[in-house]
Amino acid sequence: MATSFIRKLVVSSLLFFSASVATAQTFVFTAIPDEDETKLVERFQGVADYLSEQLDVDVRYIPVKSYAAAITAFRNNQVQLAWFGGLSGVQARKLVPGSEALAQGVEDKAFETYFIANTSTGIEPADNLADLADELRGKTFTFGSKGSTSGRLMPEYHIREAFGEAPEDVFSRVGFSGNHTRTLRLVEAGTYQVGALNFQVWKKEMDDGNIDTDAVRVIWKTPPFPDYQWTIRGDVNDRFGDGFKEKVKQALLNLKDPKLLESFPRSGFIPVSNDAYEPIRKTAEEIGILD
Amino acid sequence: MFSYPTVRTSLIFVAIALVSLLFSDIAITSSNPWQDLGNFFLGVVTPNFFSSEGLMTALLRTVAFAFVGVAVGSASGFLLALVYRFLPVRIFCNFIRAIHELFWALIFLQFFGFHPLTGVLAIAIPYAGIFAKVYSEILDEADPEPRNLLPPGTGVISAFLFARIPDCWHQIRTYTAYRLECGLRSSAILGFVGLPTLGFYLEASFSQGLYSDAGAMLILFYVLIATIPIWVRPKLLPIYVLSAPFFLGEGLPIVWGNVARFFTQDIVPAPLRNGEGLAGLGPWLNDLMVNAALPGIWNTVILTQIALVATGILALLAFPLVSNHFGGPIRRTFGHVFLVIARSTPEYVLAYILLQLWGPSMLPAVVALALHNGGIIGHLIGRQTNSIRLRPDAPKGFNRYTWELTPRVYRSFLAFLFYRWEIIMRETAILGILGIYTLGFYVDSAIQNIHFDRALVLILITALLNIGIDTLGRYIRRKLALQTMPTC
Known part of the structure; x- marks a missing residue:
């Protein structure tokens, strides 16, 4: 332990000096x-x-x-x-x-946003976001970062298209998780019932076996965008x-x-x-x- | 009892807080918060000190930024204190300290970027305002007698150095040392917006659920603060202050053109910048007020009032933990440890941790503000009760608490509480950056959308709100004839 500590100390001081040159x-x-x-x-x-x-x-x-x-x-x-x-x-x-x-x-070239929901909501996947309108209304919802394309811009656009209202008026609580991985974790844990994230992050976490498929599922996929x-x-x-x-x-x-x-x-x-x-x-x- | 003005004032504030509760958003939204909280405590008791090679560097940077920031702030604050009697200086100082360190950091990040100057100024500027106020109060209270005894013709500077400073020196030193501790907290949280201090790594480990790593960082931070009396020695101070600037890290070079651009373009309201003239300013300001400023102010005020009363309740419950009039030494030691942890953890970090565990609502913010501020006030009035000598036949236990000690310290308790009112509001606004819908949320949103003109107006509104609360707090303290203490 002690030697490892000293080693890290030396490495970090080296990093410190190399950064300054x-x-x-x-x-x-x-x-x-x-x-x-x-x-x-x-x-x-x-x-x-x-x-x-x-x-x-x-x-x-x-x-x-x-x-x-x-x-x-x-x-x-x-x-x-x-x-x-x-x-x-x-x-x-x-x-x-x-x-x-x-x-x-x-x-x-053809990126997508996945809308995901905690399974406790009982929301089933659909082809159109408007078909889910009744089930989504009043739920809690999280975007990713405020400046994200797949985590904020596109989902907000499609929510406004489907409901004709701002997300704050559709959902009972709207949050910004910070990033896609966190959106996934928060919806999986049920902190938020619904969320929207980058489809590549979803796929990669799925391939790596990091998603509890009993707790969270994809309910809608957006049309592609760059x-x-x-x-x-x-x-x-x-x-x-x-x-x-x-x-x-x-x-x-x-x-x-x-x-x-x-x-x-x-x-x-x-x-x-x-x-x-x-x-x-x-x-x-x-x-x-x-x- | 209800005829006492202090009791009436307290009840009015409790009533305001209860009404605010009706409008507030208090909830635990995560589905298994206790399990998460358990995991977190498990992480704290199984700290991993070897997780990141950057940890030691981050600790070093945290200390370096605190030293340089507090040193610059204290020196400028001292100079400002000398001219503090002039109204424009007072207004200027009130204004710069009404803006939180993190807001200053967010402003400087826009043109200095990740240069050490950003972090240094973010601490030094608001601290200069606070130092100016407190130093001038200390200087004013100096005994005038030595000055009156000086022979005629003594120079102003000699008189100041030899007749005034010696009398206040002890107080100035105590207060500056206390501020250094605050500086370490401020420095640590600057990491949350990207500076290379502890908060940077704390945020990263927390958001990934690496609680053992986060626990190690918190423990190191507590040790750093608790051992201040050991490693901060008057003789070593010059060495620290002179060497600290060399440990700030290099960051990225400043491009000076950015500074000019920020002041001549970025912060100019969009309608003026786009040549719409003053006619466009009305709708722009209207949109900003309706969609950001007003909801932000509303939530900030509500949350502040709830947190203020929660702080008071917690302080009153906590002070017996460290009071000599209750319990034995073992219980008091635990009391001390609890209060040290509560007050050493910055509100921002506490709120961040609780938000991760309980999900988003005002609750984590209220608990964080109450724990931190209640810890400070509880510690101060607990210490004060130790100087009270009770009669040998004084009541014991619960009656001692309710009928003997609490009434005796209640006035100074209220003085501390109203003193911290403005501090609580400043923190409440900043907690918005974490996603609670106070003013900080709207400032952060404006910055995320690269609308610095909007962000600046919102920061100015936040500052004015703080100045308003500060004035009101002072008015109430004067009305109730509560003695104010500079070191709180």
């Missing part, structure tokens, strides 16, 4: 905190190592506590690249002229040399390490443009998140 030319990226932190750190430390090898510069990942913090760090040029959700990407690119969506996951993407600032070439942006893009598209892809979870990355996210922008404007 990092130069200004470190390429820094972040990601929206949409899942448990341990998973994010593991995943993006892998990406940082991979990019550092491919790009031949120091690459550093910094974890943040909120979607807005990721957008702000990107906008303030404290990070140059970010793994955004559909909505956070649109918000960030609106704030940083010249920034570009580089690549999205194969699955992000979601997560890597977005880069427009001024990276000035700072890291000509063609740097293209190099980053190629590195992301060439990411084939199955373990790393599995951690996202995505089967690979494909090119994408800013225009692909027009539907997200329109939806966000419609429900008043973007002005």
Whole structure:
């Protein structure tokens, strides 16, 4: 125990000093905190190592506590690249002229939100959200983060479509769990009766055997929409040399390490443009998140 | 009994709290809260100190941010205290301390980002306002006699240093030391918004249900605070203060253009920024008031009033735990441990823990506020009863509590309670960030939607509300002729 403690102390002090010698030319990226932190750190430390090898510069990942913090760090040029959700990407690119969506996951072309319910509610799966209107009304409901696409924007849009009312008026209690994993845990535990989350998180947790299927089930799936993407600032070439942006893009598209892809979870990355996210922008404007 | 103004005031506040309860949202919504609570306590008794390599660094950063923040705050507060008699200075100080550390952090994060300056200023600014007020009160109470005895022609600075400071030095030191303890709490919770202090890891472990990891962090934090008298020595202080800035971590470099952008664009109300002119300002403000400010104010006030009375009840129940007039030394030791834990845990952390365990409602917030503030007041009046000497034939047990001691300490109890009224409201507003619908919830929502203009207006409203409650609290204390204590 004691030696392990000393070892950790030495490692942490080394980390501390190595952090202070990092130069200004470190390429820094972040990601929206949409899942448990341990998973994010593991995943993006892998990406940082991979990019550092491919790009031949120091690459550093910094974890943040909120979607807005990721957008702000990107906008303030404290990070140059970010793994955004559909909505956070649109918000960030609106704030940083010249920034570009580089690549999205194969699955992000047609992403979905799953509405899930605790089985104690007795709600059965349906094809249309409107069919569940009577059963959903008056229940408690949780979104994910306030800035999430699949955890907030799309579910709120569909709730407004189906009920013609704001979520606060439909449900007896509306909460924001913080992220998708937590939405799953809260609905599974019955803290909230119904919730909405990212379908990839659901599938991955299901494959890993982390879902108690007697306690929680999917009751509705949204139509597909574009979601997560890597977005880069427009001024990276000035700072890291000509063609740097293209190099980053190629590195992301060439990411084939199955373990790393599995951690996202995505089967690979494909090119994408800013225009692909027009539907997200329109939806966000419609429900008043973007002005 | 009902003719006593203190009793009448108390009953009015209890009545307000009861009415507030009718409008409040008090519930346990998780399906097996006791099992979760059990798991949490199991985690605390089986702490895992080796979970994260970052834990020791986080502890170091927590201490470093507290030292630098409190040092800067205390130095600026002292300078402000010298000119505190001027109304504009008083207004300025009231204003900066009416804004919570976490709100300051959220503001600085927008343009300094993850630079150490964000954390330092978030602590230093509100603390400067508090220091200015308390230091000036201490200086005012200094004995004027030594100054009157000085020979004519003594310089102002010499007179101040040699005739005024020595008389207040002890009090200034005691208060600054107390603030350092508060600084450690503030520093720890800054982690919840992303600074590299303890809260960062606490939030991460808690949200994943890693209770043993979270337990270890809490235990380390209690040990850190409980051992302050051992490791904070007057002789070591200069070393701590001078070396602390080197342990803040490097963060990310500041881009100064962001600062200009924040003040010239981000916080300018949207209609003005988009060239709609003053005509657009009305509807914008109206929307903000109806959909965010008013519901936020309503919930903040309701929750504050319930928490205030709950704090009072808890303090009155808790003070016998540490009073010499009840029980033996063993029970008192347990009493002390309980109250130390209650008051060392920041309300924000307590509320966060209870929200995870009981599900979202106002209940976790009320319990957290009552535990923390009731712990502080219970400790203070418990200590006060120790200086009371009872007659040998004084009643014992329950009668001693109800008819002897409580009436004797009731006035100072009320003084402490009304002093903390404003503090409770400030915390209530901030707990909104955790998802309770107080003002903090709407501030956080505005920031999450990148509407800094809206966020700033809401923060200003929160500050004004705090200043209002502070003024009201002072008025009531004056009306009831309650002695105020600066160190509470």
